[in-house]
Amino acid sequence: MIFGFGRNDEDEYEDEEIDLVLFQGTYSGVEVDISEHARLAEAGLNRAKELITDALERRAELIRIEPKGERTVAQFQVDGIAFAGGRMSKKEGTAVTQVLKLLSGLDIKQRKKPQNGILKAELDDVKYYLDIYSKPLGSGAERISINIIDVKNAKYGPDELGFNPLFQEKIRELTESKTGILLAAGPPGSGTTTTAFAIARGIDSYVFATYCFFDVSYRDLKNISPFERRDDEPLNEALRRLIRMEGDIAFVAPINDKEILETILEKQTELSIISELTAKDAAFAVEKLCKLSGDPTKIAEAVRGIFGQKLIRRLCEKCKQPYRPNPKLLKKVGLNESITTLYKNRKFDEEEDARPCKVCGGGGYIGRIAMLEMIEMTEGMKAVVAKGSSAADIKAQARKEKMLSFKDDGLRLVAEGITSLEELQRAFRV
Ligand SMILES: [Zn+2]
Missing domain, CATH: 3.30.450.90 (Beta-Lactamase)
Incomplete structure (x- = not known):
């Protein structure tokens, strides 16, 4: 040297x-x-x-x-x-x-x-x-x-996850009768299990006793008790025991075969059941359940609601940039024209900025939040589902009844400055 x-x-x-x-x-x-x-x-x-x-x-x-x-x-x-x-x-x-x-x-x-x-x-x-x-x-x-x-920052409750406030309201409404099935649905890796836990955690724990029927591993089960299954005890027998014990709500493993579906279809008249299944979105989940059971009228009668979720990136709170949106653009995308401020990500420019934002590392986004959609089994929806309709027809009915859609929920997040219009468009492209 x-x-x-x-x-x-x-x-x-x-x-x-x-x-x-x-x-x-x-x-x-x-x-x-x-x-x-x-x-x-x-x-x-x-x-x-x-x-x-x-x-x-x-x-x-x-x-x-x-x-x-x-x-x-x-x-x-x-x-x-x-x-x-x-x-x-x-x-x-x-x-x-x-x-x-x-x-x-x-x-x-x-x-x-x-x-x-x-x-x-x-x-x-x-x-x-x-x-x-x-x-x-x-x-x-x-x-x-x-x-x-x-471990410390993993989130499971609907409030912690920043879910639409409507979510918890709906969960409570749909579990009130202590019968029927509530589901989370989505493609693998989209956060479906997290949504299923949020449904289970969203239940009013002062009023209802919720039991979990599968190994939750490291997930935090606040407000939910593990149900002690006997060795090799089949799900239907375990559920029967819970009914005898006067338990209100059962949180069961994902529906991945006809046997689980038939068991919960049979037991849902005596307690409320929460589960999840893999499907492209909530409408496809209904279609899939109808095919799996072979009896769409049963599905229409038993299912109370299905939640779908799509994850979208959150803007970095430290460096997000406000701007005044063009009212024409607001109208075009379906946002309230009176909105005066939206936010976008700050793009890190190597020549202009000496160093990128410390919080997000210069990407402009940090963490993700779920957009929700929901299909509720209203009388109108029941009639459509019982006919054995396609996912497209189920979606059309959901739109007609103004049920919560990804687009509505995504636009809410844009209006609240949690994410950007650009990110919303990206999430719908992929
Ligand atoms: Zn930042």
């Missing part, structure tokens, strides 16, 4: 050293001794820590690690938007995958069946759960997806 000025390479290294995530054991309590896998640890532990640290620092909610061609590729998802998270050699990628499986308590020899486990982690005094899913891709290759949960 020619101009040393007392600095040497070692100092420089120290300056740049960052703290890596700490792995703190499995959520299930299964003991894992990494020292028994010294070679694997050597090949993948540090790289796995770097990768997870990078993802946490970028506020990712999801990491995917999978082989692509000759390499292994990591992808991060931040507020629903995918980013490249780095590449590795295939060998290193396999080691990282195996280390993460091992540490979350999964069987590293098993590469032919999907597995799920949770690894506890901590970075900068913040605790996380890394909810790890492995999926076989054939010939020993696997993809792992990691849902990242910030």
Whole structure:
């Protein structure tokens, strides 16, 4: 070094050293001794820590690690938007995958069946759960997806989630009779489970006793009691016991087969049932239920309401930019023409700004919020559903009856300055 000025390479290294995530054991309590896998640890532990640290620092909610061609590729998802998270050699990628499986308590020899486990982690005094899913891709290759949960800040209640105030009102109205089915519906990864929990948490806990019939893992069940199922007790028998105990509301696992659907159709005359199902949106969920049961009149009679959700990015409160919207534009998109201020994201310009916003990192958005839609089984809707109508006809009826739609709820969020028109348009394009 020619101009040393007392600095040497070692100092420089120290300056740049960052703290890596700490792995703190499995959520299930299964003991894992990494020292028994010294070679694997050597090949993948540090790289796995770097990768997870990078993802946490970028506020990712999801990491995917999978082989692509000759390499292994990591992808991060931040507020629903995918980013490249780095590449590795295939060998290193396999080691990282195996280390993460091992540490979350999964069987590293098993590469032919999907597995799920949770690894506890901590970075900068913040605790996380890394909810790890492995999926076989054939010939020993696997993809792992990691849902990242910030333990303290995870939200489950409708108020905490910023749901439309109408939501809780509707939940209470629709569970009042203590009969019928309430559902959350949406595509995978759209927050459907969160909405199902919000429905269960939105119930008036002073009046009704709500019981949960499945393993909720790390989710917070405030106001809901776990129902102790006997070994191998089928759902219909467990529900029968709850009815005898005079329980009011049952929160059951997702409807993914005809058997669960038939069980809850049979029991919903004696208690209110909350569940979820995978479908494109609420109207498609109704169509799917009718097909699955083979009897649309039963669905029309039993289902009280279905909520759908779409996640949309929130504007960063620190740097969002007010502007005066053109009344013509307001009219065109369906907003009140008297609105004088809307907000948009501040676009970080490298030449003009010395440094990006500290809160959002210059992206202009931080976190997400759900837009809701709802199909309520009114008399008019019942008649349409009982005929075995298509999702399109169900949607037309919902519009006719002015039921809450994604568009209405999204426009409410724009009017309140929580998100931007631009983001709303983006959410409808994808
Ligand atoms: Zn910002």
